[in-house]
Amino acid sequence: MSETMRVTMAPGGPEVSRLAYGVWRLLDDPDGADPARVLAKIEACLECGITSFDHADIYGGYGCEEAFGAALKQHPSLRQKIEIITKCGIMLVDPARPQNRIKHYDYSKQHIIASVERSLANLHTDFIDIVLLHRPSPLLDPDEVAGAFHQLRDQGKVRHVGVSNFTPVQLDTLASRLDIAIVTNQVEIHPFQLDAFLDGTLDQCLQRRIAPMAWSPTAGGRVFAGDGPADLRVRGALDELARKYDASPDQILYAWLLKHPSGIIPVLGSNRPERITSAARALDIDLDIQDWFAVWVAATGSEMP
Numbered sequence: 001m002s003e004t005m006r007v008t009m010a011p012g013g014p015e016v017s018r019l020a021y022g023v024w025r026l027l028d029d030p031d032g033a034d035p036a037r038v039l040a041k042i043e044a045c046l047e048c049g050i051t052s053f054d055h056a057d058i059y060g061g062y063g064c065e066e067a068f069g070a071a072l073k074q075h076p077s078l079r080q081k082i083e084i085i086t087k088c089g090i091m092l093v094d095p096a097r098p099q100n101r102i103k104h105y106d107y108s109k110q111h112i113i114a115s116v117e118r119s120l121a122n123l124h125t126d127f128i129d130i131v132l133l134h135r136p137s138p139l140l141d142p143d144e145v146a147g148a149f150h151q152l153r154d155q156g157k158v159r160h161v162g163v164s165n166f167t168p169v170q171l172d173t174l175a176s177r178l179d180i181a182i183v184t185n186q187v188e189i190h191p192f193q194l195d196a197f198l199d200g201t202l203d204q205c206l207q208r209r210i211a212p213m214a215w216s217p218t219a220g221g222r223v224f225a226g227d228g229p230a231d232l233r234v235r236g237a238l239d240e241l242a243r244k245y246d247a248s249p250d251q252i253l254y255a256w257l258l259k260h261p262s263g264i265i266p267v268l269g270s271n272r273p274e275r276i277t278s279a280a281r282a283l284d285i286d287l288d289i290q291d292w293f294a295v296w297v298a299a300t301g302s303e304m305p
């Protein structure tokens with residue numbers, strides 16, 4: 001296991017792994033709900049030092065937390081080896097939530113607390129390491145969120161809080177009402193989604209010394225399966241660097257994200273234990289600066305200005 005796998009996400013914690021594993025697609029796996037299959041993925045992660053697991057209440061039609069929790073229930077000693085991140089706020093139209101007539105967001109104190117309490121029950125745990133607000137809402141009232149976060153923290157149900165898909169101003173506004181630190185902003189980052197590098201999102205993380213989390217780091221697999229011109233350019237660049245570094249193209253992609261000074265934590269989404277294990281080797285690859293820009297230029301299709 002690489003020694004650099006443990007990191008402190010923000011001043012004052014928490015400690016997490018440099019790569020996280022996301023469970024959004026857990027139930028896409030044909031055996032996804034089988035606790036033995038869930039356990040195989042948790043073990044693949046732990047073997048290579050990945051200890052941080054990214055959930056949301058809504059994943060798998062509100063079913064992923066429960067599937068993961070069933071594996072934890074069978075193996076309770078796992079809980080102390082992992083960090084659990086989960087999210088709240090998105091309200092899906094789903095048979096599990098018949099009261100939702102339209103997809104919307106709810107950040108009322110009552111909903112945040114109820115959602116976290118459901119997550120605790122689903123995951124068979126008495127605390128969440130980090131709870132994230134899943135997406136900003138036009139109706140989000142930071143004082144209301146503060147009331148929920150402070151209560152959950154005081155009750156020991158949540159240790160840390162963060163946000164996801166927030167703009168820098170949205171994050172600052174929420175932070176201005178909290179007496180608990182925001183420890184991350186989880187945003188979409190991959191070669192076809194470079195906004196976070198340019199719109200102040202990663203600069204804010206640098207400013208606050210908090211590590212961002214990158215969701216869909218392979219663009220949902222598009223980096224390795226797409227056949228558009230940008231896909232082919234990026235794949236060509238990754239293949240060439242894979243040969244140079246004696247690595248696989250996905251290891252190069254993760255190394256590309258890891259290189260950013262904000263300490264981006266890629267959230268892996270593969271359902272294949274061997275891909276999870278292989279990804280961890282990315283930590284041993286230090287991309288040369290010009291190689292980093294070669295991926296950027298392949299992604300944008302134009303040379304640096």
Ligand SMILES: NC(=O)c1ccc[n+]([C@@H]2O[C@H](COP(=O)([O-])OP(=O)(O)OC[C@H]3O[C@@H](n4cnc5c(N)ncnc54)[C@H](OP(=O)(O)O)[C@@H]3O)[C@@H](O)[C@H]2O)c1
Pocket residue numbers: 021022023024025054055134164165186187214215216217218219220221222224225250267268269270271272275
């Ligand atoms: N905060 C948010 O709003 C938000 C939104 C979306 C996702 N997320 C989080 O981010 C996590 C990761 O997102 P994601 O699942 O979209 O990640 P991803 O890695 O971009 O996509 C995973 C998909 O790509 C495929 N894939 C991965 N590596 C591959 C490779 N080397 N070659 C070919 N295909 C490959 C996987 O197939 P196999 O399973 O066959 O390997 C899987 O279908 C989620 O689980 C969730 O925790 C958060």
